Amino acid sequence: MSQQYEAEQQVAVAAVRRACALTASVFNTLVKNETLTKEDKSPVTIGDYAAQAVINTILSRAFPQDPIVGEEDAGDLRADNGAALRSRIVELANESLTAPLQPGETEEWGIGPGHAQSPEELMNIIDRGNYGGGRTGRFWTLDPIDGTKGFLRGEQYAVCLALIQDARVELGVIGCPNLPADPSAPSGARGAIFVAARGRGAWQLPLSPADTTPPTRLTIPTFAADQLNLLESVEKAHAKLALNDRVARTLGVTRPPTRMDSQAKYAALARGDGGVYLRLPVGSGYREKIWDHAPGSVLVEEAGGRITDSRGQPLDFGLGRTLGENFGVVAAGKGVHARVLEAVQAAQEEEAREEAAEKAKEAQ
Ligand SMILES: Nc1ncnc2c1ncn2[C@@H]1O[C@H](COP(=O)(O)OS(=O)(=O)O)[C@@H](OP(=O)(O)O)[C@H]1O
Ligand SMILES: [Mg+2]
Numbered sequence: 001m002s003q004q005y006e007a008e009q010q011v012a013v014a015a016v017r018r019a020c021a022l023t024a025s026v027f028n029t030l031v032k033n034e035t036l037t038k039e040d041k042s043p044v045t046i047g048d049y050a051a052q053a054v055i056n057t058i059l060s061r062a063f064p065q066d067p068i069v070g071e072e073d074a075g076d077l078r079a080d081n082g083a084a085l086r087s088r089i090v091e092l093a094n095e096s097l098t099a100p101l102q103p104g105e106t107e108e109w110g111i112g113p114g115h116a117q118s119p120e121e122l123m124n125i126i127d128r129g130n131y132g133g134g135r136t137g138r139f140w141t142l143d144p145i146d147g148t149k150g151f152l153r154g155e156q157y158a159v160c161l162a163l164i165q166d167a168r169v170e171l172g173v174i175g176c177p178n179l180p181a182d183p184s185a186p187s188g189a190r191g192a193i194f195v196a197a198r199g200r201g202a203w204q205l206p207l208s209p210a211d212t213t214p215p216t217r218l219t220i221p222t223f224a225a226d227q228l229n230l231l232e233s234v235e236k237a238h239a240k241l242a243l244n245d246r247v248a249r250t251l252g253v254t255r256p257p258t259r260m261d262s263q264a265k266y267a268a269l270a271r272g273d274g275g276v277y278l279r280l281p282v283g284s285g286y287r288e289k290i291w292d293h294a295p296g297s298v299l300v301e302e303a304g305g306r307i308t309d310s311r312g313q314p315l316d317f318g319l320g321r322t323l324g325e326n327f328g329v330v331a332a333g334k335g336v337h338a339r340v341l342e343a344v345q346a347a348q349e350e351e352a353r354e355e356a357a358e359k360a361k362e363a364q
């Protein structure tokens, strides 16, 4: 039986692996050894752009018709004051593009020795990520470094790629260079690739293309109430963590939450490192981007979980580059999800009552 999206999966996994090697090298050469001030984001910027150039090159060669919704665009790099940054990105992207072919890769994807590109070609390939998305047709979403803050801290980040057809996520690939390969050995070897194609399950693969360890199928386990815990953002601006606390109390969760940057949270949920991924809006009007949730959503569903917004509605990947008005994200195993939704709604009502009481007190 021919497997749908098998070719796409092979290309996507190879592209994410190559980009993971690039980002890991950026970290080792630029982040780890440099004294960075908190505000200096240049290494992550270089990593973001270069990784997007490499993945867009591979996708564009393998599937020339497919548009890409990528996080980054080359606007700033084309500006006169972008020259220094541009030349570092060109150097890094070409170093990655021309690295020797790995098992499963082919020169037809525009990679391997001799496949360097000119600065102009690289700017144009980065801008292949400018597609606006939409309800119909097929396109990719790309987040070349998700969890940029985690990347800079040397903690979790992810290289994230998804294929969407008629607003449905069909394939998701998440590369997590810093996630322990074996969750039962948290200080052991790091790095894993997570893959899910709709109807074909969720899988963990080794990070290295040369590693022949067979894929492991992932299923979200059934948690006893006292074993459940929440997976949540590290950055306070990204999710309302105080509301998460309330939800945890309502659910009777006693274990502390696991705070982790990026879509590594979806990978952790899929393999049972945590029971619930909760991302409730802070109320700033921020709209969630499709590349921040597309691969994670199919991974969780294929691992036997459910993912909705806080109203219980499915995430809508057909609205453009964002998920539209922000009602947050609730992802959990099938047996737990409904209880979490109820707890979220109860916690939101409780919070609203307390806020109203507080206001009334102030007005007195
Ligand atoms: N205000 C606000 N609210 C919600 N989400 C936001 C907000 N601002 C940014 N972002 C997006 O959050 C992405 C990082 O994901 P996480 O929150 O899971 O990780 S982290 O804890 O913040 O590092 C991050 O992805 P990257 O930019 O790829 O790192 C952003 O797209
Ligand atoms: Mg992101």
Ligand SMILES: [Mg+2]
Pocket (backbone or CB within 6 Å): 048, 071, 143, 144, 145, 146, 147, 148
């Ligand atoms: Mg990003």
Ligand SMILES: [Mg+2]
Pocket (backbone or CB within 6 Å): 071, 148
């Ligand atoms: Mg970003």
